[in-house]
Amino acid sequence: MSTLTPPTAKQVLRGVPAQMLINGEWCDSATGETFEKLNPANETVLATLPSGGTADIDAAVRAARAQFDGGEWSKMPAPARAALLYRLAELIDRDAQRIAELQVYESGQPIHEPLMLDLPQAAETFRYYAGWCDKITGTVRSRGARVGAVWINCWGIVDPRLPWGGTGRSGIGRELGWSGIEDCTEEKVVTIAL
Numbered sequence: 001m002s003t004l005t006p007p008t009a010k011q012v013l014r015g016v017p018a019q020m021l022i023n024g025e026w027c028d029s030a031t032g033e034t035f036e037k038l039n040p041a042n043e044t045v046l047a048t049l050p051s052g053g054t055a056d057i058d059a060a061v062r063a064a065r066a067q068f069d070g071g072e073w074s075k076m077p078a079p080a081r082a083a084l085l086y087r088l089a090e091l092i093d094r095d096a097q098r099i100a101e102l103q104v105y106e107s108g109q110p111i112h113e114p115l116m117l118d119l120p121q122a123a124e125t126f127r128y129y130a131g132w133c134d135k136i137t138g139t140v141r142s143r144g145a146r147v148g149a150v151w152i153n154c155w156g157i158v159d160p161r162l163p164w165g166g167t168g169r170s171g172i173g174r175e176l177g178w179s180g181i182e183d184c185t186e187e188k189v190v191t192i193a194l
Helices: 009-013 054-068 078-094 096-107 112-132 171-180
Strands: 020-022 025-027 034-038 045-050
Touching: 009 045, 009 096, 020 054, 078 096, 078 112, 096 112
Parallel strands: none
Antiparallel strands: 020 025, 034 045
8 A cells, every 4th residue: 555745845845936026026025034934734944934024015015006007917908917817727727736735834734625625716716807807897888778887896905915715714814704805895886877
C-alpha cells in the first residue's frame, strides 16, 4: 500500500515572491519591516514577508484610484475586461492544486476545502463578473418601454488583506458577517423617462 507524501513547504513556495504587489510592481514594505509567516501545523518558519503598514495601503489605494480614475483598466473596452477576468478564472482552474497547497501552508485548512469549495467558487465569481462587464454601463436598452431598471454594482477601493475564506468561515466575514461586505456593493433602481 502506498501513501501520499504532501509537498514540502519549500516545494510549495518555490517561485512565490516574498514581497507585496503594489501598482504592478513587487516591493518590500515602506518601513522595511518584516514578519515571519509560520506553518500553522508545526510553527516552523515558512517565509519572511514584508509587514505592510499604512504607507503601503495608501500606495495601493492611490494606484487603484489612478486606475479607476482614468488608468489603463478604466479605459479598456468592456469585452477586453471580460476576457481578462475569464482568463483569471481559467488560471485559477489550471493551477488549483498549487493554489490549494499554498492555502494549506498559509491557513492550515485541509486541502479538500480549497479544492472543492474556495477555488471553484473564486473562479466562478470571476466568470460571473466577466459576464457583467459589458452589461453594467449605466445605460438602459429599451424596446419601446417607458421605464427601465438598471442594476448598478458600485464598489470602492478595498483593503486587499481581506481573506478568500468565504463570508462565514474566516476573517472579515466571520467577524462582521455580510455587514463587512455591504460597503462594497449597492443596489439601486433607476426610473428613467424615455
